[in-house]
Amino acid sequence: MTDTTLLDQGTTIGGHYVIDGLINRGGFGAVYRGIDLSEGKQLCAIKETYDVTPTARRRALMEAAVLFTINSKHLPRVYDAFEANGRFYLVMQLIEGKTLKQLLILRGKPCSVQEVEYWLIPIMHVLNELHSRNPAVIHRDIKPENIILTPDQTAVLVDFGLTKLYDPNSDTQTTVRAVSGGYSPVEQYVGKTSPQSDIYAMAATIYFLLTLQLPPESVNRSYRDGLISPCLLNPTLSPNLERVLLKAMSVDADQRYRSMNEFAQALQNPSFMPYADTTSIYGGSNAIYVYPQSATTQPQGIDRQSVPVPAPITTPAKQYVHPQPATQPVLPANPNPSHTKPAKPMPEYRPLPSSFNQGCLWGLAQGLLAAFIVLIMKKEVFFYVAIIEGFLFFLLAGFFTTRKGGKSLRAIWTGFWAGIVSTVTFWSVIAIGFAVLVSQNIARQTSNAQQNGSLQDAGKELQNAITAVGATFPFHPAIHQPGTNVVVFLIGGLLCAIGFSLVGGILGTSRFRAKMRKRGYI
Numbered sequence: 001m002t003d004t005t006l007l008d009q010g011t012t013i014g015g016h017y018v019i020d021g022l023i024n025r026g027g028f029g030a031v032y033r034g035i036d037l038s039e040g041k042q043l044c045a046i047k048e049t050y051d052v053t054p055t056a057r058r059r060a061l062m063e064a065a066v067l068f069t070i071n072s073k074h075l076p077r078v079y080d081a082f083e084a085n086g087r088f089y090l091v092m093q094l095i096e097g098k099t100l101k102q103l104l105i106l107r108g109k110p111c112s113v114q115e116v117e118y119w120l121i122p123i124m125h126v127l128n129e130l131h132s133r134n135p136a137v138i139h140r141d142i143k144p145e146n147i148i149l150t151p152d153q154t155a156v157l158v159d160f161g162l163t164k165l166y167d168p169n170s171d172t173q174t175t176v177r178a179v180s181g182g183y184s185p186v187e188q189y190v191g192k193t194s195p196q197s198d199i200y201a202m203a204a205t206i207y208f209l210l211t212l213q214l215p216p217e218s219v220n221r222s223y224r225d226g227l228i229s230p231c232l233l234n235p236t237l238s239p240n241l242e243r244v245l246l247k248a249m250s251v252d253a254d255q256r257y258r259s260m261n262e263f264a265q266a267l268q269n270p271s272f273m274p275y276a277d278t279t280s281i282y283g284g285s286n287a288i289y290v291y292p293q294s295a296t297t298q299p300q301g302i303d304r305q306s307v308p309v310p311a312p313i314t315t316p317a318k319q320y321v322h323p324q325p326a327t328q329p330v331l332p333a334n335p336n337p338s339h340t341k342p343a344k345p346m347p348e349y350r351p352l353p354s355s356f357n358q359g360c361l362w363g364l365a366q367g368l369l370a371a372f373i374v375l376i377m378k379k380e381v382f383f384y385v386a387i388i389e390g391f392l393f394f395l396l397a398g399f400f401t402t403r404k405g406g407k408s409l410r411a412i413w414t415g416f417w418a419g420i421v422s423t424v425t426f427w428s429v430i431a432i433g434f435a436v437l438v439s440q441n442i443a444r445q446t447s448n449a450q451q452n453g454s455l456q457d458a459g460k461e462l463q464n465a466i467t468a469v470g471a472t473f474p475f476h477p478a479i480h481q482p483g484t485n486v487v488v489f490l491i492g493g494l495l496c497a498i499g500f501s502l503v504g505g506i507l508g509t510s511r512f513r514a515k516m517r518k519r520g521y522i
Helices: 054-068 100-107 113-131 186-190 195-211 239-248 260-268 355-377 380-402 410-452 458-470 482-518
Strands: 017-025 029-036 042-049 078-084 087-092 136-138 147-149 155-157 164-166 279-283 286-290
Touching (some): 042 054, 054 078, 100 195, 113 147, 113 155, 195 239, 239 260, 355 380, 355 410, 380 410, 380 482, 410 482
Antiparallel strands (some): 017 029, 078 087
């Protein structure tokens, strides 16, 4: 019998990991909050697996291998893997937040379409990358309980314990038959999964988030489809979106979308192509099938008894039953568009701007502008104007790095790169401009000397030109210990760039959170 005793708080495992409390537990293991003493008491999540058979160990190592090879904020990072006391452990990034199921329980109402797209489409892009590998990597356990929403509204997909490599040329894809009722497709009940299995599970997750209704198990749908139309459970959903979900949740895997990216594109831009399958709802003990209508022709209220029910399409896999008129319910009326306030759309998901790109962009602009100010104005007051302009640009660099989300600490790297690029750009342009001015001064002196009939030697002429041009600049090189002063000057400038960029990052993060709070997303 497998020992399922929980580890006590304060227990040390793996030499330097201390158990700080229990996060969750199940029949196969537990997840603890841990402290890594070797990394300065860094917090982490420690996933414990009771089963240490070769199959269980292989699954745990597969999870670690997948997370090791992809770098995304929508997946947790893995730090370590080891076996101790007859159990297997994975040390992972600690993801703070609530699962989407916990969030729905707290809200007591469905999520908006904009929220769902904002949270899940980035995860779908990550899954598409995993599916595109050779061999394809399949998650096989996508559900609201395995998606954590962090305080900054980033959705993170966790629990890759059922991950499997997919070989389309193999007929034996039956390693582990673990399923989640309502979210697992019918092929997963027999262990034969493919990338389309994750598409079904993701669509079922979206269905639940938008309707608060758990889809019926796919094995039951295979002989009597009792899937309720999403529009009936949530009248604010569009028929186009309903078609997208129903296609992704087709019982037959071949009728689903070909890739997770194709599914994501359909969600963002739902086409108005007619959907071949019917939409089913429960009507007493019988199933009733209705075809979705265009939003422009949909009446405000429909009495089902006045609507002719189309003859169901019979297939060998399903048996359709005609409803009895006496038990036909009345469909709920659609909301009046003139009295419905449209939801303010969530910004379309785009990858956050990288610190490196933002730093180089603003650093280049700042260096060029500051150099031109010094070269053109040639007064001491404008030298200080260039310094103030630099601080402003560093502030804007940090602000634009975080104004669409992300932690304010990202602005530190932005300031670092902005400081380096602006310094190199400034002194490069100054050197070029100085050389141009010196050459112009030499040309003038040569012309004057020719007119006066007295030519100087080239060395003295160059020295006079450099002295004359240098006297016009608002700053002068230090006489004593120039190397030390230059180093101090450069380090000070870099620290100022980082500091002002961090302030801008804090302002950008505050603005983003205020916007999300105003829209009701946090």
